[in-house]
Amino acid sequence: MALEIERRFLVSGQQWRRHVCWQAWLEQGYLLASSDGLTVRVRQARGVPDVAGAWLTLKAPPAGGPMGPEGLVRQEFEYSIPEDDATALLALAGQKLSKRRHGLDLPGGDWVVDVFEAENSPLVVAEVELDAAALQQDLALEIPAWCVAELTGRHQFSNASLARWPLARWPEDERLELLRLSSS
Numbered sequence: 001m002a003l004e005i006e007r008r009f010l011v012s013g014q015q016w017r018r019h020v021c022w023q024a025w026l027e028q029g030y031l032l033a034s035s036d037g038l039t040v041r042v043r044q045a046r047g048v049p050d051v052a053g054a055w056l057t058l059k060a061p062p063a064g065g066p067m068g069p070e071g072l073v074r075q076e077f078e079y080s081i082p083e084d085d086a087t088a089l090l091a092l093a094g095q096k097l098s099k100r101r102h103g104l105d106l107p108g109g110d111w112v113v114d115v116f117e118a119e120n121s122p123l124v125v126a127e128v129e130l131d132a133a134a135l136q137q138d139l140a141l142e143i144p145a146w147c148v149a150e151l152t153g154r155h156q157f158s159n160a161s162l163a164r165w166p167l168a169r170w171p172e173d174e175r176l177e178l179l180r181l182s183s184s
Helices: 015-019 083-092 131-137 159-164 171-184
Strands: 001-010 020-033 039-047 053-057 075-078 096-105 110-118 124-129 145-148
Touching: 001 171, 015 020, 015 096, 020 083, 020 159, 039 083, 039 159, 053 083, 096 159, 145 171
Parallel strands: none
Antiparallel strands: 001 075, 001 124, 001 145, 020 039, 020 096, 039 053, 053 075, 096 110, 110 124
């Protein structure tokens, strides 16, 4: 078991691209996604060798609840699985999404930018995974200017929620507001 300590941000513009050091295409499906935040996810990744593979991941509800102040911390159990198993599990998953993930060379944690595809396009989200020491020491995280809104703890932006209720199905006013923010 590991703790996942993660902050998420809405991305605007293309300035993040100069920090890219790798990219991969991800497809993920949710076998379980409860309203309190418990998820069982299967993921396949294609791209650079260090990122390619397949995993089954169980995530516990965030500490303090999905909207709580500690919503950025949750237990995560992740297991590498054979590609054929992942393909079979993805076929069983009723809720799926695909995205292109870009690993970034930035200080403060492990940064990635996800460029969502299909019904979640043109959504672009940055994530930074922090280590427990940084969290305990309350170290300030330098947030790039292209991160225009914090999404941490906002349930509708979780990958499980976006698989269940993609951006294309959001009410038009909410979609337009998101697009306005991400293009500013």
